[in-house]
Amino acid sequence: MSLRLKFNLVLASVLLVAAASAGLYVHRFLQETAIEEVQHNSQIMMHAALAIRDYTTELVKPHLDVTLNEKFLPQTVPAYAATETLRRLQTRFPGYEYKEAVLNPTNPNDRANEWEERVIKDFREGRADPRKEVTGEVGEGMHRALYVARPITIKQPQCMACHSTPQVAPATMLKVYGDKNGFGWNMNETVGIQVVQVPMYFPLEKALQTFYTVMAALLGSFVLLFVALNLSLSSLVIEPMARLNRKLEDLATKDFLTDLVNRRRFFERLEAEMAETRINKSSLSVVMFDIDFFKRINDTYGHDSGDIVLKSTALRVRELLRSSDCAARFGGEEFIILLKETPEGAAMAMAEAVRARIATVPFDAVGHVSASFGVATWNHVEDAHALIKRADTALYVAKSSGRNCVVQAQEAV
Numbered sequence: 001m002s003l004r005l006k007f008n009l010v011l012a013s014v015l016l017v018a019a020a021s022a023g024l025y026v027h028r029f030l031q032e033t034a035i036e037e038v039q040h041n042s043q044i045m046m047h048a049a050l051a052i053r054d055y056t057t058e059l060v061k062p063h064l065d066v067t068l069n070e071k072f073l074p075q076t077v078p079a080y081a082a083t084e085t086l087r088r089l090q091t092r093f094p095g096y097e098y099k100e101a102v103l104n105p106t107n108p109n110d111r112a113n114e115w116e117e118r119v120i121k122d123f124r125e126g127r128a129d130p131r132k133e134v135t136g137e138v139g140e141g142m143h144r145a146l147y148v149a150r151p152i153t154i155k156q157p158q159c160m161a162c163h164s165t166p167q168v169a170p171a172t173m174l175k176v177y178g179d180k181n182g183f184g185w186n187m188n189e190t191v192g193i194q195v196v197q198v199p200m201y202f203p204l205e206k207a208l209q210t211f212y213t214v215m216a217a218l219l220g221s222f223v224l225l226f227v228a229l230n231l232s233l234s235s236l237v238i239e240p241m242a243r244l245n246r247k248l249e250d251l252a253t254k255d256f257l258t259d260l261v262n263r264r265r266f267f268e269r270l271e272a273e274m275a276e277t278r279i280n281k282s283s284l285s286v287v288m289f290d291i292d293f294f295k296r297i298n299d300t301y302g303h304d305s306g307d308i309v310l311k312s313t314a315l316r317v318r319e320l321l322r323s324s325d326c327a328a329r330f331g332g333e334e335f336i337i338l339l340k341e342t343p344e345g346a347a348m349a350m351a352e353a354v355r356a357r358i359a360t361v362p363f364d365a366v367g368h369v370s371a372s373f374g375v376a377t378w379n380h381v382e383d384a385h386a387l388i389k390r391a392d393t394a395l396y397v398a399k400s401s402g403r404n405c406v407v408q409a410q411e412a413v
Helices: 003-067 078-091 116-123 157-164 171-177 201-253 263-280 294-301 305-320 344-360 382-400
Strands: 097-102 134-138 147-153 188-199 284-291 324-332 334-340 373-378 407-408
Touching: 003 078, 003 097, 003 134, 003 147, 003 201, 003 382, 078 097, 097 116, 097 147, 116 134, 116 188, 188 201, 188 334, 201 263, 263 284, 263 324, 263 334, 263 382, 284 294, 284 305, 284 344, 284 382, 294 305, 305 324, 305 334, 305 344, 334 344, 344 373, 373 382, 382 407
Parallel strands: 373 407
Antiparallel strands: 097 188, 134 147, 147 188, 284 334, 284 373, 324 334
16 A cells, blocks of 8 residues: 555545534534524514513503493503514514413414413423423424413403403403403413414524535635645655655666666566466577676776776667666676567577677777677576576687677577
8 A cells, every 4th residue: 555545545534534523513503503593583572572561561551441441452452462563573574473372362363272282281280380481393394493482370460350250351352352262260370371483494594504615615625635735745755755765776676887677686577577478478588798808898998997888888788679678787797688579589689789789889998899698598497597597608608609799598508
């Protein structure tokens, strides 16, 4: 597994965990903020209703009670005033509702529905604390709403004037609502609830859209960070390490003077090519040569000139080889060439071309130089050492035959 892959796996894991953690926190925070907003709006609605009730009780009702014997005005009833005033709010803000839900109301519009009855019974039967508000949710989807409920408990004796029995109720009220409903109430009895409903869908939907926007920005930032760190990793770590590895690879596998592969690397390559050649049933040859009278060159012209001859020889060899071939400095002034998919005749021709290139073009500082060659073609039986041994034996024969020539291994037996 490469360093880049390991780094990216770790980085991606860290960023995914960070994104997931941030997502959970942001989603929770936005949801809680939206709920707090809904609760705040519900409190505004509830206190607006209470303010209307107080205003009606203190400033409106006293002035209109004198007309009660002549005409009953529902507007003088605090509950009616609060309900009707806030009902007008719904035209501008749909879903914001206020109701004084009662089990046995005088006004049929105030009759409690099924879930409102459950809340009233919770107050009446002690499952809910009458000193505190009760909150909950009703509806689904776009109709999902938060409700806040307060108990309506008979505390004022004047309430009994209208709600004890039809006999004591104002005749003008009976004329409007009849004598069937809204009676039989008792002091300290919880008869209903003041309930506010505030829509939850839009604040929660807004929170969700904000969450998507924040996460998109966060993920975009993480992508940019991922790219930036990868670019930094490439320029600061991977590329320098790759250059260092290539340099170390060259030091381990190449001859520092001629830039040809060294003896160890040549054996690795030869064994690999022999395995492939065996499978493909093709041919493979080895050419081994060394510079004639190289010691004399060093002694006469110096080792620097000898090095120039070795480097120039390597360059001339590379110019003649195919990309599939491999040349190596085998040791001292000795070189070896691997010719892939090359039978005996082609191998002898290549060796002759190299010999001619070395012998016919003079070298700087030393003039003309020659080399002796041994050529061996693999018989698909011997190992790499045996093949090289046959080429080396042929090289020895070439030197014994006057040098500056090419000898085929079979002729050297």
